[in-house]
Amino acid sequence: MAPAKTTAMKYTPVIGLEVHVELKTMSKMFCRCSADYFGKEPNTHTCPVCLGLPGALPVANAKAIEWCIMIALSLNCEINLLSKFDRKNYFYPDLAKGYQISQYDLPFGKNGSIELKSGKKIRIRRVHMEEDTAKLTHGQLGDQNSELSAKGGSAPSGKSQNNEKVSLIDFNRSGVPLVEIVTEPDFSEAGEVKEYLQKLQQIVRYLDVSNADMEKGDMRLEPNISLQVTRNTPHEGKNVSPVTSHELPSYKVEVKNINSFRFVEKAINFEVKRQEDILEKGQSPVQETRGWSEIKNQTVSQRLKEEANDYRYFPEPDIPPIRHTKEQISTLLSRMPELPDAKYSRFLREFSLNDYDTEILTREKSLADFFEEAVRVGKDHSVTPKQIANTLINKKVDPSSSEPASIVKQIVQSGQVTSIKEEELEKIVTDVLESNQKAVGDYKSGKETAIMFLVGQVMRQFTTKIDASVVKETIKRRLS
């Protein structure tokens, strides 16, 4: 839902984002319990440390720290060579120790950025490491529909009456490593946020440090939204550069713990409209924390600024400060896999693919790797990268259930292909387009079917059967 035209001229959304990414390390952040908690019998992945028993001490997971730094590096962050953990103190039943071990003033990564397709840069303020909390389940023991009844056997049911209201705590998630990525308030619409999130998800999957599975809560999203009343100048709305802090609106609305990209979009659009309406009435929206209600399809107030926590951060005395050398960081950098943006540019360059094909092939690392392997195999059989790309995309090949070699074999056997050199095809297309000006004109004026005539003309120039879709793509590209 886009903002109404009349008000879009007056207000510019100022949006920042906090994202929590759960890492897929073997063990938890500060103990050796398995971090694989999803769907497991409650309170089976616990120990004195993640239960917060008296005297138990945290020992930081080196792999998780390494992965956090890899995420920071892939977001072009500076790495703090001296870093430390801090305690964030607050009470909540899901917080075993009464504080969360997080990072305050020396996060592992800071001052990074990520570029959107439009070329707009989103600045990353910080990338830090922390621990997840336990999971609370509220419900009635006797309720057949409740999540509790399925696990009812493990509930403390000995004395419980049916329909007794209970809150249960599952500590399996307590202490699972989380990386928090905080942007500057550089987004001005929900679409940008969505693109950023997709890129972030793609990056952590490329790094193979998180499954980034939204449904399992591997990525939790918290946009903060406010509206800036833009100055009444002729340039307004055209070139909105990132807002500087002294220009920021005087309030900020945070929407907590959203677990899908679609809901983030909805929540942002809802907030923009809601805040516009308030501003239109000459009032100012209050600073508050809101939540996204799937049922109401709107954001709902959770906590006002006055109720905001003072977390009383102080350095975690149980974990010594963490020092890295520049050499360690560059070693880490050299060990990192090729990231999506780099792979994208390389595919365009190396395989002469178009943007569309490249986008699809590099979306997931597994498909990109599959493609490259198939290209290697295909070389010996005169199968071109373009042919492989077409097959993978058109037939929606699942890289986890087929072999690159068998795809190449299929292409060869199907007979629909002969090795045609890219230049040869290009030359013939040029000739055909020149000698069929009428069809070209028809196509350009909107007659889509005219292209099939042109494809036929090109294919007639070849003695062997060639892939019509390749020809069609080529002609399309030339005429666009």
Added chain:
Amino acid sequence: MDLNGLTLTEAKEGLLSKQFSSSELTKACLKRIKATDEKLHAFVTLTEAHALEDARHADELLSEGQDLPLLGIPFVIKDNFSTKGIQTTASSNVLRGYIPPFDATVVAKLKAAGMVMLGKTNMDAFAHGSSTETSDFGTTKNPWNTEFLPGGSSGGTAASVAADQTIAGIGSETAGSIRQPAGWCGIVGLKPTYGRVSRYGVVTMASSTDSPGPMTKRVEDSALVLNVLAGKDPHDGTSSPKPTKDYAANLKKSIKGKKIGISSKYLEGVEGDVVKAFNEAKKTFEKLGATVVDIASLGVDILDPKYSIGVYTILQRAEVSSNLARFDGIRFGQTRDAFGEEAKRRIMLGTYTLSAGYYDAYYKKALKVRTIIVSEFHKMFEKVDAFIAPTSPSTALPLGSSKNHPMFGEMADVLVEPSSIAGLPGINVPAGFSSKNLPIGLQIMGPQFAEDIILNLAHEFETNTEWHLQKPQL
């Protein structure tokens, strides 16, 4: 003499040469506990059945010729050390009935070394105090005079060792909690370098200074126990990877030529009897060939110890307020109402100093002063091998002294707090008696990880004095 009166070294020899069994030794201790503990109240939990079982097991191993460092030796453990399957309360109602599912690393190491655990000893609740008067389970009495306090927070262990209820004991010190009660009860108490002994499983008081250590009848006993306890623990990120030493190896080395620092700043406001004993101690060291020198004459200046009270109070309260947050009434049975007055005071003060707007003025400033104290000690120990001072400004104070004095502990511990804040090792050795026949303690402090040096000095002092040979009449 009854077997329970033996030192650790003597008991070990007796067991190995089969003069008596661990069961006999353990029974002697249990008999003494039954005879005296109504008066002393050193224990929170007595584990008699476990002890007898452990002793039987030890005797089997002894008969097989096994030689574990503490095989068959009875110990008492301060009640803030987690003991698997045995109630661990830290002398607070908040933890009444809490049974840990795991052993503190110190306990696990002692068990592996063959110890027999007699029980868990009383302490100030959550180690908040220097008297045991903040315990929710009653006050422990000083064996030398039961009208007097044993000191604290490891008062139960100190009284138990002094009264020969056990062969040896374990305490923990955050700032004075081993040395001060050892001083007041006339025993040896070693506070190792922070990080030398694992804190894992010790109910946390102040994470950045807590140091478990031995409390024994002799210096050599402490060295033998430290040999078992010292070392890196994978469960404690603040434990040091620095290699350990054989702490008993150089005890008898001559201390000739050793340079020992003193400072008049550590004698201000100290009781006359204590100053007198301290001056005697200086002479003893000089007689043994060491040089005792006022560090001011070496151009070394140090902050008055009283400044460390402020620093320690801020840092420790801040950590306490956070460390006690886990007792939220959800999992440990009791609600936060069960905290005693002292814990509540500390939680409030710590919460205040960490709050937005106050952090810089209190916590951050305290950290800066701590850095100054650390660097002062560092400079001092470039010029001297060790530093000696009275352990406490006074001998044991009468029962009730800590009531209505929220800063009682800090005043009683003023002379140990600077070295605690700096994480340095220190040892108390008996150094005299007051006119009221109460023990006087001398402390020897050294640079980081110089436990061997202070143990050597302490041992030579002990060998050339007779204070440690006196026993309280109960």
